[in-house]
Structure formats: structure tokens, C-alpha cells
Amino acid sequence: MSSDAPGNVLFVVMDTVRADHLTPYGYDRETTPGLADFATEAAVFEEAVAPAPWTLPVHASLFTGLYPSQHGADQENPYLEGATTLAETLSAAGYDTACYSSNAWITPYTHLTDGFDDQDNFFEVMPGDLLSGPLARAWKTMNDNDRLRAIADKLVSLGNVAHEYFAGGEGADSKTPAVVDRTKAFVEDSEDWFAFINLMDAHLPYHPPEEFAEEFAPGVDSTAVCQNSKEFNSGARDIDDEEWEAIRGLYDAEIAHIDAQLTRLFDWLKAEGEWEDTTVVVCADHGELHGEHDLYGHEFCLYDPLVNVPLMVKHPDLDAERRTDTVELVDLYHTVLDALDVPGGDPAQPGETAVSRDPTRSLLSPDYRAFDAATDPDPGQAAAPAGDYGFVEYSRPVVELKQLEEKASAAGIDLTEDSRFYSRMRAARRPDAKYVRIDRIDDEAYRLDSDPNETTTLAAGDDDAIAETERVLADFESNVGGAWTGATDADVTDDAVADMDDEAQERLRDLGYLE
Numbered sequence: 001m002s003s004d005a006p007g008n009v010l011f012v013v014m015d016t017v018r019a020d021h022l023t024p025y026g027y028d029r030e031t032t033p034g035l036a037d038f039a040t041e042a043a044v045f046e047e048a049v050a051p052a053p054w055t056l057p058v059h060a061s062l063f064t065g066l067y068p069s070q071h072g073a074d075q076e077n078p079y080l081e082g083a084t085t086l087a088e089t090l091s092a093a094g095y096d097t098a099c100y101s102s103n104a105w106i107t108p109y110t111h112l113t114d115g116f117d118d119q120d121n122f123f124e125v126m127p128g129d130l131l132s133g134p135l136a137r138a139w140k141t142m143n144d145n146d147r148l149r150a151i152a153d154k155l156v157s158l159g160n161v162a163h164e165y166f167a168g169g170e171g172a173d174s175k176t177p178a179v180v181d182r183t184k185a186f187v188e189d190s191e192d193w194f195a196f197i198n199l200m201d202a203h204l205p206y207h208p209p210e211e212f213a214e215e216f217a218p219g220v221d222s223t224a225v226c227q228n229s230k231e232f233n234s235g236a237r238d239i240d241d242e243e244w245e246a247i248r249g250l251y252d253a254e255i256a257h258i259d260a261q262l263t264r265l266f267d268w269l270k271a272e273g274e275w276e277d278t279t280v281v282v283c284a285d286h287g288e289l290h291g292e293h294d295l296y297g298h299e300f301c302l303y304d305p306l307v308n309v310p311l312m313v314k315h316p317d318l319d320a321e322r323r324t325d326t327v328e329l330v331d332l333y334h335t336v337l338d339a340l341d342v343p344g345g346d347p348a349q350p351g352e353t354a355v356s357r358d359p360t361r362s363l364l365s366p367d368y369r370a371f372d373a374a375t376d377p378d379p380g381q382a383a384a385p386a387g388d389y390g391f392v393e394y395s396r397p398v399v400e401l402k403q404l405e406e407k408a409s410a411a412g413i414d415l416t417e418d419s420r421f422y423s424r425m426r427a428a429r430r431p432d433a434k435y436v437r438i439d440r441i442d443d444e445a446y447r448l449d450s451d452p453n454e455t456t457t458l459a460a461g462d463d464d465a466i467a468e469t470e471r472v473l474a475d476f477e478s479n480v481g482g483a484w485t486g487a488t489d490a491d492v493t494d495d496a497v498a499d500m501d502d503e504a505q506e507r508l509r510d511l512g513y514l515e
Helices: 033-039 055-064 086-092 134-143 146-167 175-188 210-216 229-233 241-271 331-339 379-383 398-410 464-479 494-499 502-510
Strands: 008-014 043-049 096-101 118-120 193-199 278-283 308-314 390-394 425-430 433-438 444-447
Touching (some): 008 241, 008 331, 033 278, 055 331, 086 096, 086 193, 086 331, 096 175, 118 175, 175 193, 175 241, 229 398, 278 331, 379 464, 444 464
Parallel strands (some): 008 193, 096 118
Antiparallel strands (some): 425 433, 433 444
């Protein structure tokens, strides 16, 4: 890292944005002219790999430098414990830190916001004290108790319902302009700073502002198209080509709204003289499927539209160029530490895991991805010392599975447990090949160079690149404790309500989950 490197970091996650719907990644609709301009001064990575296909484990990896199976934050254990976060490390080093988000998973209750000096999260957009006090305390209790897991699932489902309510009506996710405004105010009041923002516009449901809807989805009524992925995935709802086109138009409009708001923020940083002193990271945590592989949303698979994510980084030590080498989002933890010259590795609390800055995982280091030089290799470094693979993990999707089962049951459809819906998955991916281990159905493998749409699985074939990728995945699995051999069945019922205190039960009645 150069001695005159920027002293601040702006880290932007565009939630649920797939790379191939962005202008810098060759999309034929001009959804992101602002990011196209940004790409002229940033490194644009074409082979960035997310560690999971959904928000919670990805953000936990961004904030800890650990793979999902290491930090353990997933839907079976929906909060981060025992690990020191990036924000805790930077705050201890004297940086002002802030997190602004409307994502229901990025809250104090999941511990993802631990260490941020200032934060504005999903629960703060709820009226009054709806989710404060007893319910907040109940969150951890529920997730520590298998019998109470059903209630926790419902609380997360509430996040989706509330997001739909606040994003709907007159259109536009009302939080996104507010996130930008809060970020500007934070920067104005700070010296050396780290600002993390998550923008939720492109997450279902899609209710874009009118000006963007008119451009990208003219004549589409956002309340008339399917906005619930579980209805489609369960088989309870069909979507024809015309409706898919409308859905994609709304999605593009939401992405255009993100672009406009980011442009507003970037222009302000330039006008205030902050731009040159700021490292800027822009990525997605995962993408979205719109009917590909007969799936909608970002559950139940590890296809590339979900895990090959956009990533652009502006820093003087990075050339403004397109790169086709493998990058993992896990690397961004080390890149931020490197950008701010913070070593990391000091636990915020005794006994916590705290990952030290590793130059072989920093985009700014000349030793980047030279994993054979790592002093204490992590599971990915040990499995792929040449640094040419990314690894993805997907634990049992408890919340999505509950919602899927409800939609299927209401439509009189039986879902077989020997399906992708009930499966855990891991994948190893390099630019030309991917191997996906799936615990309840046949594995999948694809030659991404000749079959980028992943239409023909080669898992049972004799392709050399596939065989090597499967071997590397097996090494990774061994390093993280062994391959998953079966998802745990967990039957939980609302009888668990009896274990909650009276005040928590009353809160659930207020939310409509109890009679």
C-alpha cells in the first residue's frame, strides 16, 4: 500500500444486484451510467465470488474475514457470535465507523452491527417501539432454542413484510435516499472514517420510483406481477414470458434508482474534497434469479447469477482496468484493513476469533492470492494455494423453506425432502469451471468457459477441469470439518410460545402472529 493512500473507506453493498444487469458488465440497458463512470477510475472484477448466496453469511464474512462455516452465522444460527468484527477493529484503531442499512439481517440483534459507532438499521424504520425491548431480548433466546426457532423464523419473515410495506405504496425504497443523507452527515462530522452502506432497492419486492419505472418498466403495475419468489418456487404460481419481462423491468428500474443515489453520493464526496482521500468499494452480496433454472430469488442453488457478483474498487494502488482473476468477497475484509493500515487480529472480547490482516488476501498487496506464502492458511488458502478458486457455502435455508412449505401447502402441493429445497450445498469455482456438492440430490458441475449459463452438468463426466475443481472442493470441505452429508430436520411448532414471557407474547400478538 502506498504511503499517500486514502485515509477513509466507503463500502457499498448493492443488495441482490446481479452483475449482468449493470452497464459496466455489458448489460444492453443503461441501468447504471453512474457506475459506468465510476468504472473508468476503478478496478472492475469479472470473477468475484460471494461466500454464500444470501445476506447474513455474506455480510458476516465481509465483517470477519471468515468463511460461513467458520463464523457460523446462517439461518440455523442467525446471528454472529464469537468473532471480532471489522467495525470493532477499526473503531479500536481510532476510526469513526458507521453502518446504514434497511436490510432486516443487518441489525444489532444478529450482531452484524457490533462495533459501529453510528448505525441506522431496519428495525429503526418500524413505528414506535414495535421491535424494541422484550422482543429484541427474545430474539437470541428464540434462536438458542430449537423449539422456539419457528417464532424466530416468523420475525425474519416480518422483515420482508415490513420492507414491502415501506417500499411499496408511492414506490421507491424510502430508506435509500435517507441512507445517502445519513452517510453525508456522518462524513461531515468525521475525520478518519469507515462507512458501510447496504442498499435494498433491488431486493424483492420491486416497487421502483415512478421516474425509473417509466423508463425501464413502462405500463407495468408492480402490484400485479408476482413479487413472492416462494409462490413460484413451490409450484403454486406460474409466470409466463411476458410477466418475467415485466419483473426484470422493475428490477432494472430499482437498480437504476441505486445508481442515481450512488451518483449523488459520489458527486457530493467530490464536491467536498473527500473523493481522493477515500477508498471506494462497490459490490453486491449476491444476485438474483428470474426464472433461470426454473427458480426465482436467491435460494436453493449456487448458480452464477447468484454467486458471481459485481465488484469495483477505487484505490491508487489498483489500476483502473478489467480483471479476470478470481477474487473472493472474503478478501475485502483484508483489503479494508490494508487500505487503512490496521493490522487487526486483536479480539474485542476475550476468547473471540479475530482475523489478522493477510497480505495474500488484500487486493492492494503485491502478494495478493499468493496463498502458498500465507503464514497461517485458512481453509480456502490451504485448498487452493495458487489462489485461483473461490468457495461458496449454503446451509439449510430455514426461513425460505418454511415460507416455501406454507405456499406449497396452501396450493395442495407436496414437496419432497429429496430435493434442492432441503439441501445444503458447497461449491468451488474458478473462471472456467465450477463443482457444486449437494447433500440430497446429485452434484452439479459446469464448464463456465463453454457453458456460462450452466445448462449441462458434467458432474458424472470425465472433464479434467471439473475433476480438478471437485478435488479442490473436497480439500476445502476437509479443511472446514468435512462434507455435509444431510440437512437436519427441525420440526418446531407454535407450542414454543408457552416458553416466552408474557410481554414478548404480547408483542407477537401486536404483530399478528398470535391470536
